[in-house]
Amino acid sequence: MLFKMAFRNLRKNKRRTWITLFSIGFGLLLAMTFTGIGDSGYTKMINGAARLGSGHLSIVPSGYIETPALDKTIQDTEEKIALLKKYDHIDACVVRIQGQAMVATPRDSGGATFVALDPGTETSDTAYFLEYIKEGKLFDRDDTFGIVIGRTMSDRLKVGIGEKIVYTTTDKHGEITSGLARVSGIFESGSKEVDGYFIILPLNRMRDLLGYNNDEATLLAIFLDDHHRSEHLKNRLQSEMNDSSCEVTTWRETMPDMASFVALDSSMNYLFQIIIFLLIAAGILNTILMSxxxxxxxxxxxxxxxxxxVRVVGLIMAEAFWLGILGIVSGIIITAPLYYYLHIFGIDFSGLIHEDTDVAGVVFDSIIYNDLRLESFLFIITGAFIITLLSGIYPAWKxxxxxxxxxxxxx
Amino acid sequence: MKTHSDPIVRLENVTRHFHQGETIVRAVDGVDLEVYPGEFTVISGPSGSGKTTILNLIGALDDPTEGKIWVEGKNLSSMSRSERSVFRRDRIGFVFQAYNLIPVLTALENAEFILTLQGVPSSERKERVLSLMKEVELEGLENRRPDEMSGGQQQRIAIIRAIISNPAIVLADEPTANVDTATAGKILDLMAKLNREKNATFLFSTHDHNVIERASRVIRMQDGKIIKNDLQSAIENSSEDHS
Structure with a gap:
């Protein structure tokens, strides 16, 4: 009876109810749009950063995160990959050696971060650079002398496709060692940091050069279908792997700059949502109190x-309940067309975002999409519903x- | 005073004072009163004489400043807020001057409102209400909202709402004040019929002569005091009704 009476009470004062529902709906539109844009942007940046080297999850030697060094290695990489294949939500797992090197040509020299990878197992889904190769191509598996460098580095070293570069690093035993390579490809990601300092080398060549065996590397980079699963999967892998010589780390640990940026930006988003919800609450409180x-x-x-x-309190709370339910429905209806447009086409902000703006080496995409996660959607509508009910408490008590x-x- | 039947309502030296600034208004001032089962009693008097205040006190809507009130032997002062609520729901019927039906409910839903609060099953509620609606010639108006009914029709629904749960007493505050004379006559006929046939006890607050003429007892109030109480006729009436 209470719910029927409450519903009719709302229907009785149609104009006020519509205005309240629109205010709830508009608040939800703002919350779902900005959160969805955030979700989309963060996912793109995190996935991009993961593809720069370490994956969403990494298996690294113990202590590697604190002090990365080429003498810290993991063994039995193939066995570990075979083990990882049985887990759900793991899209790919690749072996890598990462370290620091000096690169030199007859014309110039400089520091670099090298990523040694197996071209047979890597795609642009696992290696960020491959997506941006503008000249030449990634070296073949048989090509032990290939190297891919960024545009900024090629300009600085004044080398082009087919030309030689000497790279120098320290091997597993701390001895200085050098290798010769020919430029097989040049990438141009738009990030000065990535284009100026990253080089890609063949995995087997680097194993030889560094004195590693054929089943040894500095890390296994694991790529997930959803980066939000990384914490959960890390704990599972850590306990099931049962190997004290190595540890599982998430992208938050391997890319603290990116993690900080996402945390700060999403905090601003949450703050914005709280403000929106407070505005919704004030509107609902006013409506119910007036009523x-x-x-x-x-x-x-x-x-x-x-x-x-108690029943009178229940009646007013039932009105708040209906406002919440109908407000959520109106919010979904209002948001759906805009969401569809932003999800499919996005909005191009290239005029406002500088083309080489990046975070931790990952360039901002100038086209902004809305890709609201189910968890975010449920959080927003649950939050709106709870806020509506809370707004009804004082008028109900009165x-x-x-x-x-x-x-x-x-x- | 003890008669052959115990009173439904007993007031003992009841006073109700209100503060208006520094002035104390003695709305009810030392009233003793008994109402017996089956009575059709009117409290009359000029505006401000304390009629409505007496009804509010008997209906557990208000507390006396002094004195005690018993309804069916229960001391109202000892009841908690929630106990009073249940008591009003189950033992008191209210008929107000302005009908006061719930605007969002239909005639049927308004009439069965108390039964719904009491948790009576839907089929039984409907059966009881439809039977009474037929008696008061409102058959076919079940689905009308209050704003789709005349004043007389609304007041008849309000009367059904008041008596549907067989309360100990129906308190009617100026029930004919907002309707024309013909409608008032019909409403009073209905109440008298319910009093006669169902032995429903009515206590009116009114200065409408049409009501006063039909009363089995008339209590006259002035300045918060009872100045005339034709009790003997009430006892006689009560005796006749129960014989």
Missing amino acids: VLERTRELGIMLAIGMSP AGRLAPVESIKTI
Whole structure:
């Protein structure tokens, strides 16, 4: 009975109800749009950063994160990869050696970060650079002398496709060692940091050069279908791997700059959402309180003829319940067309975002999409619903406290 | 005073004072009163004489400043807020001057409202209400909202709402004030019929002569005091009704 009466009460004052539902709906539109844009942007950046080297999850030697060094290695990489293949949500797993090197040509020299990878197992889904190769190509598996460098580095060293580069690093035993390579490809990601300092080398060649065996590397980079699963999967892998010589780390640990940026930016998003929800709450509180004050006599009569104060509270809370439900429905209806457009086409902000703006080496995509995660969607609508119910508490309490003898005198 | 049947309502030296600034208004001032089963009693008097205040006190809507009130032997002062709520729901019927139906409910839903609060099953509620609606010639208006009914029709629904749960007493505050004379007559006929046939006890607050003429007892109030109480006729009436 309470829910039926509550629904009819809302229907009785259509204009006020519509205005309230629109305000809830508009608030949800803002929350879902900005959160969805955040979700989309963070996912792209995190996936991009993961493809720069370490994956969403990494299996690295113990202590490698604190002090990365080429003498810290993991063994039995193939066995580990075979083990990882049985886990759900792992899209790819690749072997890599990462380290620091000096690169030199007859014209110039400089520092570099090298990523040694197996071209037979890598795609642009696992290696960020491959997506941006503008000249030449990635070296073949048989090509032990190939190297791929960034545009900025090629300009600085004044080398082009087919030309030689000498790279120098320290091997597993701390001895200085050098290798000769010919430029097989040049990538141009747009990030000065990536294009100026990253080089890609063949995995087997680097194993030979560094004195590693054929089943040894500095890390296994694991790529997930959803980066949000990384913490959960890390704990599972860590306990099931049972190998004290290595540890599992998430992208948050291997890319603290990116993690900090995402945390800060999403905090701003949460703050924005809290403000939106407070505005929604103020609107709903006003609507329900007005409704209670206008119906003082009616509520007083109900109390007088024997409706318990608890039921009167329940009646007002039922109105808040309906406002919440209908507000969420109106929010979804209002948001759907904009969401569809932003999800499919996005908005191009290339005029506002500088083309080489990047975070931790990953360039911002100038086209902004809305890709709201299910968890975010549920969080927003649950939050809106709870806020609506909370907004009903004070008016409901006030209604339950009405003195019938005074209320029935109210005109 | 003890008669052959115990009173439904007993007021003992009841006073109700209100503060208006520094002035104390003695709305009810030392009233003793008994109402017996089956009575059709009117409290009359000029505006401000304390009629409505007496009804509010008997209906557990208000508390006396002094004195005690018993309804069916229960001391109202000892009841908690929630106990009073249940007591009003189960033992008191209210008929107000301005009908006061719930605007969002239909005639049927308004009439069965108390039964719904009491948790009576839907089929039984409907059966009881439809039977009474037929008696008061409102058959076919079950699905009308209050704003789709005349004042007289609304007041008849309000009367059904008041008596549907067989309360100990029906308190009617100026029930004919907002309707024309013909409609008032019909409403009073209905109440008198319910009093006669169902032995429903009515206590009116009114200065409408049409109501006063039909009363089995008339209590006259002035300045918060009972200045005339034709009790003997009530006892006689009660005796006749129960014989």
